[in-house]
Amino acid sequence: MVLIPPYVPEAFLSMYLPAIYAGLIVGFIATMAIALKREEIHILILTDLVGLAMIFVVSAVGTDLAEALILPGLVVELAETLAISEILLTREMRKIEQNPRRNLSVSSSMFPQSFALNMEILNTAPNFLALVLIGYGIFLTGFTGGAVAGGGIVLYALSKKARGLPVLMLDGIAGISGIAWCLWILGFLLFFVAPQYWLLSLFLAACGLLLKVASKVGLIGLLMREDFDKE
Amino acid sequence: MISVQLFFYFGIFLAIVGSIATAWGPGVNDPIVRTFNTEVASIGVCLVLLCYNHVLALLTLLATTVIITLILFRAIIRLEEMGADV
Numbered sequence: 001m002v003l004i005p006p007y008v009p010e011a012f013l014s015m016y017l018p019a020i021y022a023g024l025i026v027g028f029i030a031t032m033a034i035a036l037k038r039e040e041i042h043i044l045i046l047t048d049l050v051g052l053a054m055i056f057v058v059s060a061v062g063t064d065l066a067e068a069l070i071l072p073g074l075v076v077e078l079a080e081t082l083a084i085s086e087i088l089l090t091r092e093m094r095k096i097e098q099n100p101r102r103n104l105s106v107s108s109s110m111f112p113q114s115f116a117l118n119m120e121i122l123n124t125a126p127n128f129l130a131l132v133l134i135g136y137g138i139f140l141t142g143f144t145g146g147a148v149a150g151g152g153i154v155l156y157a158l159s160k161k162a163r164g165l166p167v168l169m170l171d172g173i174a175g176i177s178g179i180a181w182c183l184w185i186l187g188f189l190l191f192f193v194a195p196q197y198w199l200l201s202l203f204l205a206a207c208g209l210l211l212k213v214a215s216k217v218g219l220i221g222l223l224m225r226e227d228f229d230k231e
Numbered sequence: 232m233i234s235v236q237l238f239f240y241f242g243i244f245l246a247i248v249g250s251i252a253t254a255w256g257p258g259v260n261d262p263i264v265r266t267f268n269t270e271v272a273s274i275g276v277c278l279v280l281l282c283y284n285h286v287l288a289l290l291t292l293l294a295t296t297v298i299i300t301l302i303l304f305r306a307i308i309r310l311e312e313m314g315a316d317v
Contacts, residue, residue, distance in 0.1 A: 011235070012283065015236075015239055015282070015283075018239070018240070018243060019239075019243070019279065022243040022246060022247060022279075025247055025250075026246055026247060026250045026272065029247075029250045029251055029254050030250060030253075030254065032254065033253070033254035033255070039316065041262050041306060041307060041310060042262060042265060044303070044306070045253070045262060045265050045266055045269060045303060046253065046254070046265075048269050048299060048303075049250050049253055049254075049269060049272060052246065052250070052272055052273065052276050055276055055280070055288075055292065056246070056276065056279065059279060059280055059283050059285060059288065062283055066283070066285060066288070067285045067287050067288045070280075070285065070288040070291070070292075071287065071288065071291055074288075074291050074292060074295045075291075075295070077295070077299075078295045078298055078299060078302075081299050081302055081303070082302050085302055085303065085305070085306035088306060088310070089306060089309050089310065092309075092310055092313050092315045093313065095315075096313055096314070143287075143291065144290075147294060217298075220298065220301075220302075
């Protein structure tokens with residue numbers, strides 16, 4: 001017997017079993033391919049498919065609970081991919097450093113042609129553009145605002161004005177991330193302890209999420225700028 | 232009237248075909264081809280989320296797919312220029 005909560009929409013009931021089976025099939029294919037492959041970078045790409053299978057199984061629930069569970073799953077998968085790719089790069093670099101006949105090329109480019117943007121606006125007004133994007137992101141709050149503000153930080157990091165930020169600034173961004181977690185947890189706690197202050201706790205959680213997402217997207221931009229020479 | 236079921240089953244079909252193409256498709260020994268094949272399965276998942284009315288999950292999936300593709304391309308390019316066997 002299957003227990004169905006009364007607030008699940010009628011239309012989603014017939015879609016439950018196909019979605020579960022599709023998730024199982026996709027997960028089976030992905031794990032079989034992972035078992036057959038040897039190279040680590042291929043395994044990292046195939047891990048992406050396992051994440052898609054997870055989304056299938058969770059989305060079959062069909063209520064707001066599914067949406068609330070998919071969001072952290074996606075963000076955790078993103079952080080996991082970033083961390084594992086960094087580990088792969090570090091290990092390969094260590095292997096090359098131990099080799100006496102190494103040929104480590106000095107610079108490379110993310111783009112097929114050299115990425116020299118000779119646009120007037122990138123020379124004169126990156127500060128203004130970044131400020132407008134960050135201000136609009138703070139006005140939006142939440143996940144979307146974090147993405148917009150993070151785009152502003154990436155633009156500032158990639159433009160020519162800000163070259164060679166000190167290590168202290170990277171540490172500062174990590175500290176902001178910790179403060180964001182504290183705000184989020186405080187808002188969550190206040191929501192249960194004192195429900196009459198629900199607006200305050202909602203805004204605490206939204207601002208925490210804004211800081212979190214914006215700092216994470218900004219860090220990715222800083223990483224890419226450190227790696228690839230622009231000229 | 233557009234049938235929701237049609238989009239739902241087409242999304243499942245795209246996801247399964249895309250995952251088979253990522254696992255054993257033509258030319259997948261090149262990691263860049265493999266990364267592009269992942270996008271087909273991702274579009275299938277987007278259609279399924281659209282049928283379930285999960286707007287926030289759909290937007291987040293699009294955003295994280297773009298960022299994950301950037302991270303994977305960066306890793307592939309760095310590994311290839313370092314001379315690792317990818």
